[in-house]
Amino acid sequence: MAFFGSSLASRSSLFLRLTYLDALKTLAPVEVQFAALPILLLLLWTLASIVLVLWSRSRQPGNSTPSPTVANSTGIVKVSVSTKVIGLSSGRIRSEQHRLVERRDSRLGVNLAVTMILLIPCVLLLLGHVRLICAIHDGYHAAERSILQSSDSTDLLDVFQVYQPVTFAPQGDNGCDLDLLLMEHVFGASYGEPFVGTYEPPSCKFDTVQINMTVTSRGRQYDRLALMYLGDAEVFRTSTAEPTSTGIVWTYIKEMSQYNALWQQQQKLIFDLGNIITDVYTGSFNVTLTAHFSYTKNARTADVILPISAKQSASNSSSAFTVPSDNTTVSYTIPAAASRAVVAISACGQSQEEFWWSNVFSEDTEDFTDTVGELYGYSPFREIQLYIDGILAGVVWPFPIIFTGGVAPGFWRPIVGIDAFDLRQPEIDISPFLPLLQDGREHSFEIRVTGLNITADGTATLAGTVGSYWIITGNIFLYTDDETSSKDLISHKSTFPLVDAPAPKFTVTRHLVPSKIGGNDTLSYSVTAERTFIVSSAKYSWSQKLSFSNYGSLNQQGYSQVNKQLTSGKVAITELGDKPTSSETTFSYPLLVNATYGITSNSLTIDAWMKRGLEIDSSGGPGISTYTLVSGPSQLHTTQSGKAQYKSVTGASSISWGNTADEFHGTANGEAYSRSVRAVNGSVVYDTQPGTKAVSVHDMTALGRGSVRSMLGRGPGNPASS
Known part of the structure; x- marks a missing residue:
């Protein structure tokens, strides 16, 4: 089927991009900000923690002082060090190493604790917006299924x-x-x-x-x-x-x-x-x-x-x-x-x-x-x-x-x-x-x-x-x-x-x-x-x-x-x-x-x-x-x-496409009724009415x-x- 002189594949790609972008547009700005906030915080803190750990390890001293090495003709490396120097310095080196390790472990512990503290509200915020994210993706995949389905579909x-x-x-x-x-x-x-x-x-x-x-x-x-x-x-x-x-x-x-x-x-x-x-x-x-x-x-x-x-x-x-x-x-x-x-x-x-x-x-x-x-x-x-x-x-x-x-x-x-x-x-x-x-x-x-x-x-x-x-x-x-x-x-x-x-x-x-x-x-x-x-x-x-x-x-x-x-x-x-x-x-x-x-x-x-x-x-x-x-x-x-x-x-x-939001609040016969619904390109992407099944994109x-x-x-x- 021709679509403005383009192929079905290009039609599908264009239409799906419009569907996904319009679905995002229909979300309230505050909802989008809060949906992105936990992900952003988690990524920033994780990156900071990784950088800090790598930096700490790069400054970590070894268990012994490096010694000069010499290779002989047999390929065996001989180490030439003064046992007297090692004996005199080993006590101070081990003491310094312990202090560095304790300081590093302390920093890593603090990093881990703060990460866990931030992770809990991030997870809660993410769970609270699962419905929002699913609505976007459900609308997108519904559009994909409908666009690619055959034209003799019996769905109404x-x-x-x-x-x-x-x-x-x-x-x-x-x-x-x-x-x-x-x-x-x-x-x-x-x-x-x-x-x-x-x-x-x-x-x-x-x-x-x-x-x-x-x-x-x-x-x-x-x-x-x-x-x-x-x-x-x-x-x-x-x-x-x-x-x-x-x-x-x-x-x-x-x-x-x-x-x-x-x-x-x-x-x-x-x-x-x-x-x-x-x-x-x-x-x-x-x-x-x-x-x-x-x-x-x-x-x-x-x-x-x-x-x-x-x-x-x-x-x-x-x-x-x-x-x-x-x-x-x-x-x-x-x-x-x-x-x-x-x-x-x-x-x-x-x-x-x-x-x-x-x-x-x-x-x-x-x-x-x-x-x-x-x-x-x-x-x-x-x-x-x-x-x-x-x-x-x-x-x-x-x-x-x-x-x-x-x-x-x-x-x-x-x-x-x-x-x-x-x-x-x-x-x-x-x-x-x-x-x-x-x-x-x-x-x-x-x-x-x-x-x-x-x-x-x-x-x-x-x-x-x-x-x-x-x-x-x-x-x-x-x-x-x-x-x-x-x-x-x-x-x-x-x-x-x-x-x-x-x-x-x-x-x-x-x-x-x-x-x-x-x-x-x-x-x-x-x-x-x-x-x-x-x-x-x-x-x-x-x-x-x-x-x-x-x-x-x-x-x-x-x-x-x-x-x-x-x-x-x-x-x-x-x-x-x-x-x-x-x-x-x-x-x-x-x-x-x-x-x-x-x-x-x-x-x-x-x-x-x-x-x-x-x-x-x-x-x-x-x-x-x-x-x-x-x-x-x-x-x-x-x-x-x-x-x-x-x-x-x-x-x-x-073809005609678009997005429409409808807000309804009423009271009649002593009963109150409210409904908020949004549709994008023929698909319902959000609906507060209980039990409402999402409507798939149909022929535009x-x-x-x-x-x-x-x-x-x-x-x-x-x-x-x-």
Whole structure:
């Protein structure tokens, strides 16, 4: 197999050297220093001891004084000494010899004692780092075995997302303990042809549902977006990993009890994973979905779930909106018994909007057309808005998801990006709107996505639209209260909520530097934003306080780009009264990505590094949150960092390698969970999770996305799509 025009042997040698060096790079500097310290000390002291012993022996006197010798004709050596001299001097010589020997032995004893004293801590330090050293060598030898093995290996690379495992609560009395196969399907040429099945609820009592999704794939394929529906309501949004020629497998377990109101009834189950099979893109996705039903006296969940979707289940189709082209408005009559209402929004950018966090102002989209082509506009700021009867009810500033084909694929093997297997659904509490909604009439719900425009005076305003495109759905979770008196309902029906929604505050900068040889050389730009939002009724108050910043720069005529972004905020719902009670959630999404690409007549390279995170601290709220994914208080702090490279040569296979570290700390359902894992060139070289088996290096070729634009959002080629 050709590898950039080199032989398999040279490919193996180069790749193994990269593996070993990258394994060393992933170790913390302190660990490396302590691992080397005992060896260095031991070597230095041993050398010093040897030198001292040799020096002592060189100065050691003999047992007798040397005498002159004379050789006769027979070859026998005759010694001629004066016996009188020997007799007179022998006493003093023997005394001096004894003193020298005692002094030498004393020095050697001290040397030996000190050597033993130093040897003990050295041995302890070495033993303490055996795991570290073994991890390096195991990763190296795993790489060696994998590179040299034949290409028809049946081993599957186990890819995974680092997340807090879903706990299975003890079984309650007289309830379900049942596993049910929901789907087993191969998504080959499945674009526009989702899986459609019928779900029948178990006859036993249940309040807890967890699903196991296991996927295998082999060949070359894009990463794909997948949406699962019960009827018209989206209940799960995930994405695939990019397969290898030898195959991959992953399993994800998801809490689904928040949709109990849907699971209790017969449903049309639709799983939409649009895939395309060609001579080049050969990978199918074999997906198995299994649900576990149990009765655990779980947290209360919504009594009614109303989808904000295109409602296409009757035609066996996906019900997602495509924004900005679709009208996302739906209308419902809200029951008078509703005492609490929450809207969950599922949204992610695709194509021109996949890397929205790296977009530029629309005025700058043609700054580098001669080098990297047209850039995508509307700035790196995005706001998702919920409108009720045309009134702004709340906003979402989205998490910058990076799918497994994004930036450089070498980042995401075998550790996928944060939330890549389970995209969270941020929530907007619309309980303050209930007095407006409970009048027996239909009311409209609409979701919009907007970026920024720059006006003639250089200020920023909401654009009211974005590029193509975002995939959007939502669900309205209603909690009903049968004990709510009609008098209480009537007293609030004529009350409109008080909405305090000042325009967000934006600060923007942009600076374009022309090139001396024509065109432009650099573009620097920044956006900072702040928004507060409060809506109140007689019973509830919902508030949001949000902050955003993005500092971007394109250098080297657009070939190099860096973006540093931070989104943070606090949302709270307060139930008013004599003793007000509040539930609040704070979050932070730091992101730093630097990517440079280069093109020659027959090759393409990408060099990138990134650091990103997700932090959520929540005091909990009603039911099971679609955002925190649990009920009650929870904390989540996770970070990813790494470096990756990509290279493609015309007529040869492309390859991507890199190293990624993932740190996860979380608390949910009263249980704490932590995991630290590092991967180098497809091999797990360090993992704190007990019982984890090291993952071997697999084929780094046969990557899905084949153009710079599909991986970075700029450059030659076409953008990626779902």
